[in-house]
């Protein structure tokens with residue numbers, strides 16, 4: 163059965179899906195402003211699309227995506243939803259822990275939103291310390307720096323040319339291409355605002371009027387497809403590596 167999320171199974175077919183599974187794959191995203199051209203669910207849609215590339219592996223189970231993340235820093239923009247980081251951390255940990263009941267104790271959290279990262283690391287660390295599960299948080303763009311630099315001469319920002327490219331590739335019908343120019347004109351140069359290295363902007367609205375940064379008009383579907391393919395290859399390799407690991411080798415080391 164290919165491209166099937168856990169919530170699309172019955173309890174009968176879920177038993178089959180779990181029988182060979184070694185790794186749970188959990189997409190996490192955000193529902194937050196991505197400027198006037200990209201959908202609020204950009205991070206969710208990207209994480210979901212990348213996670214779905216491993217859905218037909220028999221050693222992986224694809225869990226239902228967690229849509230809303232840690233996004234309070236976008237709250238001044240219409241449509242943004244957010245959760246407290248502690249709530250998000252506990253919720254993700256609970257979902258991963260519930261999967262262990264069905265015999266799968268290794269997971270990759272395919273994350274689409276940088277603001278979730280700290281909470282996901284804390285959840286992973288606690289799950290490991292308590293020997294509940296080994297759940298590595300993986301941002302889909304984390305191994306793409308060189309390719310992004312080569313293709314777009316930049317690094318990942320927010321609602322920028324990188325995210326625009328990926329959205330054009332995975333959810334093109336949701337990109338309002340006519341609004342890309344406005345996104346760029348009223349956007350920030352890059353993510354954040356600082357004085358002599360000290361952060362002085364904590365919300366997106368402190369440094370971008372449109373909600374976007376960088377040069378969203380330079381995004382392209384072709385580049386997005388390259389990034390998406392690379393991310394899919396990275397995830398397949400990561401799942402394969404994790405599936406082969408003995409759980410005992412993943413637990414915290416004792417005092418030396």
Ligand SMILES: [Zn+2]
Pocket residue numbers: 196204205274275320321325
């Ligand atoms: Zn985003």
